[in-house]
Amino acid sequence: MPELPEVEILARHLAPLLLGKTIRAVEVRRAKVLRPTSVKQLEKKLVGAKFIQLRRRGKYLLFDLKKKGEGQFTCLGHLGMTGRMFLQPHGAGLPKHAALILDLGKLRFVYEDTRYFGRFTLDTTSVESLGPEPSSADFTVAGFALALKRSAQPVKVKLLDQSLVAGVGNIYASEALFRAKISPRRAARSLKREEVQRLHEQIRVVLQEAIDSGSTIPLDFAGEKTKDRLFYFGRAANAPDYYEERLLVYDRSGKPCPTCRTPIKRLVQAARSTFYCARCQR
DNA sequence: CACCATGTTCCTTG
């Protein structure tokens, strides 16, 4: 489930379910996801604590908790590539790769992650190095331009740098560049002011549209029936029963560019796939 | 068997 929009949708889904609930017990099935926190440290801190707020920063979830008579503290969650978080009744089947289970009384919170790349930890230092939130006023064209100027890397690769702007991942990097009509191969520092401006705007637009789209779809957070690929489809305006593909270039190599019909190309940069239209993107 | 996958972090080199 993981770029900024997916995490935002998850945060909105979980917040009302978690707030006010108290953790009765903690079960850690894969201690690796707590790193560098130990099982003991997590248990000691979480058992008896109540959720008081849930925030998102970049692709991270920040769970604010508090125990009676003690100070507030924060737990950090990240979904890695394959993580999910959801609530379920006790007795419901646990997924094969359940990494952490929090007993909330009537319900339990499950963090499962097939590849265990994600985290659920007391160490919140990762958020310190994040760049501005793309939707906030802190994400300025001037600041973005300045950061791009310092890099000789291809702009697509640079967009994945979370210190530049927080939350853009491999899918939306390709999508934003397509919409801004900029080639993913361009050196970050070579972009003209107008191009930086277009890219800045399209990053904001593509992420916001994804959040809006995700909000209207009945998502299956537990992932038992459907796959979360569903998230990448938008509800078609006039046909309520099927989902129209929403991504314009990602994972569409060989398919026609939505603008000019030229086949979409796939390129490997920094060991990640990039998709683009060689005709529309210069 | 081969290659691919929504991400971050660590290590090395310059």
Next chain:
DNA sequence: CCAAGGAACATGGT
């Protein structure tokens, strides 16, 4: 200190 490149992490789908 910074930028950049590459491997590592781990499991599953095609």
